[in-house]
Amino acid sequence: MLGVLLMGFVGMLSSSGADQVVLQTYLTAKSDKEAKRALWRNALFLKPLSLIYPFLGLIIFAYFQIHPGAKSLMRHSDDALPVFVMNVLPHGVRGLMVVAILTAVLTSLESGMAALSAVVQTHLFSHRAADAAQSVRLARIIMVASGVIVAAAALWVETLGRNIVQILNIVMYPFSGVLLGIFLLGVLVRRANGAGALIGAVAGFLVTVAIPLSGRALPLIDAWSPGMAATVRELSRVSTFYFGFLGAVATVVFGYLASLCYPPPVAGQLEGLTHWSLKPESDET
Numbered sequence: 432m433l434g435v436l437l438m439g440f441v442g443m444l445s446s447s448g449a450d451q452v453v454l455q456t457y458l459t460a461k462s463d464k465e466a467k468r469a470l471w472r473n474a475l476f477l478k479p480l481s482l483i484y485p486f487l488g489l490i491i492f493a494y495f496q497i498h499p500g501a502k503s504l505m506r507h508s509d510d511a512l513p514v515f516v517m518n519v520l521p522h523g524v525r526g527l528m529v530v531a532i533l534t535a536v537l538t539s540l541e542s543g544m545a546a547l548s549a550v551v552q553t554h555l556f557s558h559r560a561a562d563a564a565q566s567v568r569l570a571r572i573i574m575v576a577s578g579v580i581v582a583a584a585a586l587w588v589e590t591l592g593r594n595i596v597q598i599l600n601i602v603m604y605p606f607s608g609v610l611l612g613i614f615l616l617g618v619l620v621r622r623a624n625g626a627g628a629l630i631g632a633v634a635g636f637l638v639t640v641a642i643p644l645s646g647r648a649l650p651l652i653d654a655w656s657p658g659m660a661a662t663v664r665e666l667s668r669v670s671t672f673y674f675g676f677l678g679a680v681a682t683v684v685f686g687y688l689a690s691l692c693y694p695p696p697v698a699g700q701l702e703g704l705t706h707w708s709l710k711p712e713s714d715e716t
Contacts, residue, residue, distance in 0.1 A: 437676040438604070438672040438673075438675055440676075441604070441607065441611055442607060445611035445614070446607070447470065448618075449611055450610070455546065456469070457469075492511070501514065501515075501518055501519065504518060516529065540581065544574050545574065547573070547577050548570045548573040548574045548577065552566070552569055552570055552573060556573075588602060597671050600671035600672060600674050601674065604639065604674035604675035604678060605635075605636050605639040605640050605678055607675050608639060608676065608677065608678025608679040609632050609635040609636050609682050611675070611678075611679040611682075612631060612632070612679040612681070612686065613631070613686070615679065615683055616682070620687055621695075621696075622687065622691065622695055623686060623690045624694070624695065624696050626690070627687065627689040627692070627693055628682075628686045630685060630686065630689035631682040631684070631689055631690075632682055634681055634685035635678045635679065635680075635681040635682030635686075638677060638678065638681040639678040643671075
C-alpha cells in the first residue's frame with residue numbers, strides 16, 4: 432500500500448512539475464491563475480474518472496473467473512484486456528475499443544516524440560537550423576529517428592519484468608523520479624547549482640537502475656562473495672513501486688551534497704525561480 436501511494440505521489444508531482452508535455456500546456460495559459468485553475472480542474476474532474484479503470488479491471492477479472500474457457504486464451508495476465516475485447520465484446524463495440532486504444536497510444540506517442548524533438552533540436556542542433564524550413568526538416572528527422580528507437584525498444588522491453596506494471600515502473604520511474612528530484616532541487620534549494628544537479632541526476636538514475644540490474648548479476652556476485660550476494664538478493668526484492676521515490680530522494684540528497692563542492696549561485700540567478708525568491712502575486716496576475 433505504501434509503495435502504491437509513493438508511486439502515485441511521485442508520478443503526479445513529476446508529471447505536473449517536470450513533464451514537458453504538461454509544461455507546454457501551462458505555457459499556453461494566459462496567466463498563472465489560469466494555469467492553476469486548469470490544474471485544479473484536472474485534479475477534481477479527471478482524477479476521479481481514472482477510478483473507472485480499477486473497476487473495469489475487477490469486472491474483467493470476475494468474468495475470467497466465471498468463464499475459464501476464455502481465461503485459457505491468455506498467455507499471461509497482460510493479455511486480459513485484448514482477450515476480453517477480441518473474444519467477449521460484440522463486433523461493433525470491439526471495433527470502437529480497438530480504435531480508442533490505438534488513438535490513445537498514438538496521441539501519447541506523438542506528444543512525447545514532439546517534446547523530445549523540440550528538446551533535442553533546441554539543446555543539441557540549434558546551430559544546424561538556419562531558417563524555419565531547415566528547423567522543420569530537422570524536427571521531422573528527429574521524430575522519425577525517435578520513432579525507430581521506440582519501436583526497437585518495444586521489441587526488447589518485455590524481457591524486463593513479469594507484467595506490464597512492473598515493466599512500466601522499471602522503464603519510467605528511473606527518469607520520472609530523477610526529473611522530480613531535479614525539479615525539487617531547483618525550486619526548494621537555494622544552494623543547488625547546475626553541476627550539483629547533474630551529479631545528483633546521475634546518482635539518482637544509477638541508484639534506481641541498480642535495483643533491477645542487481646538481480647541479474649546475482650550469479651556473478653554469488654561466485655565472488657556469497658555474503659554480498661545475500662545482501663544484493665534482498666536489495667533486488669525491493670518493489671518497483673518504490674523506484675520513483677528512491678530516484679527522487681537520491682537525486683535531491685546527492686545533488687545537494689555535490690552542489691556544496693561548487694560555488695553557490697549568485698543572487699540574481701535565483702530571482703523568481705526558487706520558492707524562497709518568488710514575488711507575491713499581484714491582483715492583475
